[in-house]
Amino acid sequence: MPSDLRVTYLRCEYLVTPLGIDERAPRLSWQLDSDRRGARQVAYRVRVASTPELLPSANADLWDTGRIESAQTVHVVYSGSPLASRQTCHWQVDVWDETTTCTQSAPALWSMGLLEKTDWSARWIAADPRIITRDRDAITGTLLEPGTPALFRNEFEIPSAIKRATIYASARGLFDLRANGQRISEDLFAPEWTDYDKRIHYRTYDVTKLLTSGKNMLGAILGDGWWSGYVGWQETRARYGSLENSVMIQLEVELADGKRLTFGTDSTWRCETGPIIASDFMMGETYDARRERIGWDQPNFSDANWLPARAVTAPNVPLVAQPAEPVRITEQLKPVSLTEIQPGVFIYNLAQNISGWVRLRLPKLPAGTRIVVRHGERLSPDGTLYTENLRRAKATDTYIAHGDPSGETYEPHFTFHGFQYVELTGFPAGVKPDYATVTGCAINSATPPTGHFECSHPGVNRLWLNGLWSQRDNFLTVPTDCPQRDERLGWMGDAQVFLRTASYNCDVAAFFTKWMIDIEDAQTPEGIFPDTAPRLREGENFIGLGNLGGSAGWADAGVIIPYTIWRVYGDRRILERHYNAMVKWVDWIASHNPNGLRLNQLANNYGDWLCIPSDTSFGTHSPMKNLLATAYWADDCTKLALIAGELGHTADAARLTALFEKIRTAFQKEWLLPDGRITTETQTGYLLALAFDLLPQNLRAAATEHLVANIRDLNWHLSTGFIGISHLNPQLTLAGRADVAYRLLLRDDYPSWLYPVKHGATTIWERWNGWTHKEGFFNPHMNSLNHYSLGSVGEWLFRHVAGIELDPDVPGFSRFVLRPFIGSGLDHARATHRTLHGEIESAWKRTGGKLTWTIRVPTNTTARVYIPGNAETTDSLQVLSREKDFTLCEAPAGSYRFNSVLSN
Numbered sequence: 001m002p003s004d005l006r007v008t009y010l011r012c013e014y015l016v017t018p019l020g021i022d023e024r025a026p027r028l029s030w031q032l033d034s035d036r037r038g039a040r041q042v043a044y045r046v047r048v049a050s051t052p053e054l055l056p057s058a059n060a061d062l063w064d065t066g067r068i069e070s071a072q073t074v075h076v077v078y079s080g081s082p083l084a085s086r087q088t089c090h091w092q093v094d095v096w097d098e099t100t101t102c103t104q105s106a107p108a109l110w111s112m113g114l115l116e117k118t119d120w121s122a123r124w125i126a127a128d129p130r131i132i133t134r135d136r137d138a139i140t141g142t143l144l145e146p147g148t149p150a151l152f153r154n155e156f157e158i159p160s161a162i163k164r165a166t167i168y169a170s171a172r173g174l175f176d177l178r179a180n181g182q183r184i185s186e187d188l189f190a191p192e193w194t195d196y197d198k199r200i201h202y203r204t205y206d207v208t209k210l211l212t213s214g215k216n217m218l219g220a221i222l223g224d225g226w227w228s229g230y231v232g233w234q235e236t237r238a239r240y241g242s243l244e245n246s247v248m249i250q251l252e253v254e255l256a257d258g259k260r261l262t263f264g265t266d267s268t269w270r271c272e273t274g275p276i277i278a279s280d281f282m283m284g285e286t287y288d289a290r291r292e293r294i295g296w297d298q299p300n301f302s303d304a305n306w307l308p309a310r311a312v313t314a315p316n317v318p319l320v321a322q323p324a325e326p327v328r329i330t331e332q333l334k335p336v337s338l339t340e341i342q343p344g345v346f347i348y349n350l351a352q353n354i355s356g357w358v359r360l361r362l363p364k365l366p367a368g369t370r371i372v373v374r375h376g377e378r379l380s381p382d383g384t385l386y387t388e389n390l391r392r393a394k395a396t397d398t399y400i401a402h403g404d405p406s407g408e409t410y411e412p413h414f415t416f417h418g419f420q421y422v423e424l425t426g427f428p429a430g431v432k433p434d435y436a437t438v439t440g441c442a443i444n445s446a447t448p449p450t451g452h453f454e455c456s457h458p459g460v461n462r463l464w465l466n467g468l469w470s471q472r473d474n475f476l477t478v479p480t481d482c483p484q485r486d487e488r489l490g491w492m493g494d495a496q497v498f499l500r501t502a503s504y505n506c507d508v509a510a511f512f513t514k515w516m517i518d519i520e521d522a523q524t525p526e527g528i529f530p531d532t533a534p535r536l537r538e539g540e541n542f543i544g545l546g547n548l549g550g551s552a553g554w555a556d557a558g559v560i561i562p563y564t565i566w567r568v569y570g571d572r573r574i575l576e577r578h579y580n581a582m583v584k585w586v587d588w589i590a591s592h593n594p595n596g597l598r599l600n601q602l603a604n605n606y607g608d609w610l611c612i613p614s615d616t617s618f619g620t621h622s623p624m625k626n627l628l629a630t631a632y633w634a635d636d637c638t639k640l641a642l643i644a645g646e647l648g649h650t651a652d653a654a655r656l657t658a659l660f661e662k663i664r665t666a667f668q669k670e671w672l673l674p675d676g677r678i679t680t681e682t683q684t685g686y687l688l689a690l691a692f693d694l695l696p697q698n699l700r701a702a703a704t705e706h707l708v709a710n711i712r713d714l715n716w717h718l719s720t721g722f723i724g725i726s727h728l729n730p731q732l733t734l735a736g737r738a739d740v741a742y743r744l745l746l747r748d749d750y751p752s753w754l755y756p757v758k759h760g761a762t763t764i765w766e767r768w769n770g771w772t773h774k775e776g777f778f779n780p781h782m783n784s785l786n787h788y789s790l791g792s793v794g795e796w797l798f799r800h801v802a803g804i805e806l807d808p809d810v811p812g813f814s815r816f817v818l819r820p821f822i823g824s825g826l827d828h829a830r831a832t833h834r835t836l837h838g839e840i841e842s843a844w845k846r847t848g849g850k851l852t853w854t855i856r857v858p859t860n861t862t863a864r865v866y867i868p869g870n871a872e873t874t875d876s877l878q879v880l881s882r883e884k885d886f887t888l889c890e891a892p893a894g895s896y897r898f899n900s901v902l903s904n
């Protein structure tokens, strides 16, 4: 019988067909799909060749593993011939399954970037400032005001037919590259944010199809972005010390006859201002279409009156390939309503709070008409746009019409906004925009979607979706806190509490691999991890929060992130790469806190940020904050001891385990009463003690009851902040009180998860009281309506409602657990989660006391399956044990259906 196995989704370093990587030993992964129960891989063979022609034969010239008896399908480390700069690697996998059939994948490829400094021959160039001073309308950028971006161009001759053409490019600023009249890529905001004092990304693009033999044009528009624009709440721009943007582009052409040509930026390039008058992430963009330099990005354009670009000093830091998915427009939204709230003021509702911009499709307008686009997350009670919570972010785009008789279209270049509502003004009398005028473009890091959740409660479905949208809106090159106000920083506490949720929703492995580098780049020499990453250069005009590093629950993300990426994706390399940094951090805490309690060097000490009642003071101390800091330190030790064990650092593992024991003892002495009560009684105190194993076994049940009593005293309402909330429902469930977790989930009065949903939220709010019917909007000073932290309940929906859970002993979902906890209030629930091995599904439905449950276990994986209640059928699976609440089976790959009777 022929095997139905398919070998699909070939990835290199988590990415499909990545170009220009600089990982010299990249890891290769593939996925197996089959409908056959128990289908699995028994052996594989990977071949890597420098040309497609060499691939099918037995003489793949770069690497041929031969047949390897192994079930491994992810992170197979390339160990063939050394890979050189520019090398294209064509690869293919043969898989033998348990029926001994061999199946071959389709070929895939990756290419190497420029690995050596000497590979770069292009120069860094910047604009001649005179293009601004001689231009009446252009603006010289200052520390306070964004300036006019420059256009750069050059023409060059390619003498004969092209085999391959590749662009390598980097910038201090953001580039929008053009070749022969076209954008060379759909990527936005490249190169993306790093600590420019430590490293700068370069990008690689295949432009073979855009060039021809004969005359060609190459060009760039250069924007400010993180390099020279506003970042965070800083009142001045240029956080990396310079207002001057610069770019380097190197085009390498391989001709059909084998010759190679290189063209690069240098002072023969010409520069000029263009239609963008100013553009800044926070402030918005002003674009005067009358100033378009028609044909500038085509060959044969006369640039005689443009000025030569200036060659400038190259940055003195490494140029590195971006190891993650690019930022792109990932969805386009049509408005659902359009209201003229006052004469000439038009408000659109996109029905979804997004991060991105508006594409305008405008009717015929007189030249010079100024259309102003403002963005807001909500409307004020009088129907006008609510923008107070944007703080100093103006989030305003202005389009000045060219006057085309057939209308015109526009979308911004180097800005993004957080918004659901759009206000348009500026139309001349008698002209009105319509629905087609506005398209909302959602812009974010294009992390592949991997999860879906749905259940019988529409509010819960929306809650999950709100978390997903807040994730998408905020995962923009780094995990930011919010996309709308003057902040948008990579806050580490937010990211760590949400990471498990994020990893169910999307494949965030490459995204966090990149961000972890930013985190280590921001670590101080003593070992202090930052609170936000990438770091902004401090110094003159820097408005900091004192010391932006070392806060408990925030800086600890430096350990939590690698640990979690390892558990979820089976990634050991992130552990190896950051091991020393993690050890340094834990040792640094120890050096200041000799007694096992973390009471010293607490930095900004945010505590359980935005809990109720909330305390948003910085650098203050309290017993609860001490408890939180000590608990996180203890958990750092647990995680790092496991990591040390995994990497074979046995002495460290023993030392860290002993340190954990010491902290645990100190914790109990300081905060635990003999009846299981915690002296600083908060839900978060109990949750951390339970989650981080800080209690003696015999007091866990009592502590759980005190926790439940505390929740009952609040009449089953939420009260924890960012930190506590991520542990709340998982810990209740693991402690045998899933009933309480469900009860909390399904409440919809204030404060609860469903309260914002009931009041129209389409993303997760920063705070429980972002808006209340009693008080209206909270103080706009700190009231984002798009902050994912309180949405970390998404993890629980996947892990415990649908029951898709990691195996405690096996990282990476090659073996996993399926164990739903069926609670009252939901009649059915279904989730899918695409792991690196393929998609897991769990769907249950309850009718009266009967449960039907269907599951799907991906090919080449196995699951330990806990059938809730009293199983009537196990679909031919062998039963490992029968307990009061469940029947445990082991399931090889395949789809199964079970029936059971639920106890009461």
Ligand code: BGC
Binding pocket: 481, 482, 487, 491, 492, 493, 494, 606, 609, 787
């Ligand atoms: C951010 C947070 C962050 C916090 C630190 C806020 O301004 O928006 O999400 O974690 O500061 O306490």
